[in-house]
Amino acid sequence: AQKITQTQPGMFVQEKEAVTLDCTYDTSDQSYGLFWYKQPSSGEMIFLIYQGSYDEQNATEGRYSLNFQKARKSANLVISASQLGDSAMYFCAMRPAGNQFYFGTGTSLTVIP
């Protein structure tokens, strides 16, 4: 079975602090991709970061990094130096070999000034 789990419905973080958003996945495929998307209140879906299952190093994109622990099947998103504009919904997604994407239910992040 293919599944993505995000167990944090809502998170709060102080401005300029780092925050980790949790994501675990389940797949029997050896080759897969893991993605994080941001959805601000305006509604659009914005791609943040990608990690391939065979990538040995954790992906980083500016203030975003993906903490990939393959044995634990986790792909947590770390946002460093949080900004007010980071307040949004965040979705973890997996794309196994079969082309379909599987999304988690999302985490709502609120950055407090």
Added chain:
Amino acid sequence: NAGVTQTPKFQVLKTGQSMTLQCAQDMNHEYMSWYRQDPGMGLRLIHYSVGAGITDQGEVPNGYNVSRSTTEDFPLRLLSAAPSQTSVYFCASSYQGHGYTFGSGTRLTVV
């Protein structure tokens, strides 16, 4: 601008009416899909296509039809709208193995 274009952005339908949500991409992506987003449920796959002439069902296909006559276009048809189809609909496209590019979404209300 290159990307995924969805129309309309907002729509109100009466129960039993039919309509088509339009989706077009100009990136020559072979893979296109439709999702619906409901509070607390994330994004659920309705239908997808791996290329022109090929479509398949996702997790929640009932009440919806799709076709893919060209690489660029992937319309979603609501056959007989029901209040349960009130949702935000996203079209997305990608190359195989890559991440999605999403459209801006359609907010549909069925009364």
